[in-house]
Amino acid sequence: MDAIRLSRVTLALLIIVVMIGGIMVGGAVTAIITPSPSPTPSPTPTASPSATALPDLDVAGEDLERLPRYPGSVRSDHEIAVDDQYRLTAVEYLADATIDEVRLFYQNVIDAHGWEPADIQYEDGEWTYVLVDGRTEALIEIELTGGFVEIDLQISEPMRASSPSPSPSPSPSPEPSRMPVATPPPAQPTPSDDDDDDDDDDDFSDDDSFDSDD
Numbered sequence: 001m002d003a004i005r006l007s008r009v010t011l012a013l014l015i016i017v018v019m020i021g022g023i024m025v026g027g028a029v030t031a032i033i034t035p036s037p038s039p040t041p042s043p044t045p046t047a048s049p050s051a052t053a054l055p056d057l058d059v060a061g062e063d064l065e066r067l068p069r070y071p072g073s074v075r076s077d078h079e080i081a082v083d084d085q086y087r088l089t090a091v092e093y094l095a096d097a098t099i100d101e102v103r104l105f106y107q108n109v110i111d112a113h114g115w116e117p118a119d120i121q122y123e124d125g126e127w128t129y130v131l132v133d134g135r136t137e138a139l140i141e142i143e144l145t146g147g148f149v150e151i152d153l154q155i156s157e158p159m160r161a162s163s164p165s166p167s168p169s170p171s172p173s174p175e176p177s178r179m180p181v182a183t184p185p186p187a188q189p190t191p192s193d194d195d196d197d198d199d200d201d202d203d204f205s206d207d208d209s210f211d212s213d214d
Contacts, residue, residue, distance in 0.1 A: 054073075054074045054094055054095075054096055054148065055074050055076065055094070056074075057074075058074055058075035059075055059076060059077060059078055060078065061075060061077075061078025061091060062078070062091075063075070063091065064089060064091055064153055064155055066113045066115070066138070066155065067091075067106075067109065067113070067138060067140065067153045067155060068109060069091075069093050069151075070093060070095045070097065070102055070105055070106075070149075070151055071105075072095060072096065072097070073093040073094060073095035073097075073151065074093060074094050074095075075091060075092070075093055076092050076093060076094050076150075077090070077091070077092035078090070078091050078092075079091075082159070084159070085158060085159055086156050086157065086158055086159060087156070087157050087158075087159055088154065088155070088156045089154065089155050089157075090152070090153070090154045091152075091153045091154075092150065092151065092152050092153075093150070093151040093153070094148045094149070094150060094151075095148060095149045095151060096148055096149075097149050098149070099127065099142055099143070099144055099149055102142050102149050102151060103127060103142060106129070106140055106142070110129070110131060114133055115131035115132070115133055115138060116131065116132050116133060117129060117130070117131055118130045118131060118132045125143055125144060126141060126142065126143035127140075127141070127142040127143070128140070128141050129141075135157075135158045136155065136156065136157050136158070137155070137156045138153075138154065138155045138156070139152070139153070139154040139155075140152070140153055
């Protein structure tokens with residue numbers, strides 16, 4: 001009986017060992033077959049466009065003599081519109097400065113170039129100056145955009161009347177041709193009484209002078 005019980009115990013132990021071994025082997029096989037998840041690659045960060053540098057060159061155009069550019073600014077736009085009466089010139093600049101620095105500069109420009117302020121407004125972070133000088137009008141707009149100060153300048157000037165073309169000077173009238181002066185014929189000798197054919201002594205000689213008393 002003891003031998004039978006020992007055999008059963010031994011068999012039970014073997015079964016338990018086999019089961020435990022199978023579980024371990026199965027886990028190992030599962031671990032080998034199941035691939036481990038690969039790490040998700042993180043996106044490569046892209047550099048945002050730099051807004052810390054002004055453009056290198058001005059756009060084509062010309063500056064305004066009575067509204068000069070802010071020192072160190074770059075011309076970013078230029079337009080001209082003309083009609084029968086007025087010429088409108090609009091120029092835009094970008095400046096690496098503060099709004100107060102730009103405003104102070106153009107306040108001095110207004111005084112130095114003889115402009116008269118007609119209106120000054122501040123709305124939504126933008127300063128607007130309306131200037132006049134006779135029939136000429138100007139506009140200054142200053143605002144912060146994209147990290148820079150944007151300066152819009154406009155001048156509306158009346159078109160100058162075209163000067164009349166000079167009338168042609170009258171051509172000198174031709175001098176009248178001079179008629180040749182006729183040469184008078186030579187003077188003919190006047191016949192005297194002494195040359196008469198009559199032999200009668202009709203002429204008075206010095207001796208024949210009569211006395212008026214006779």
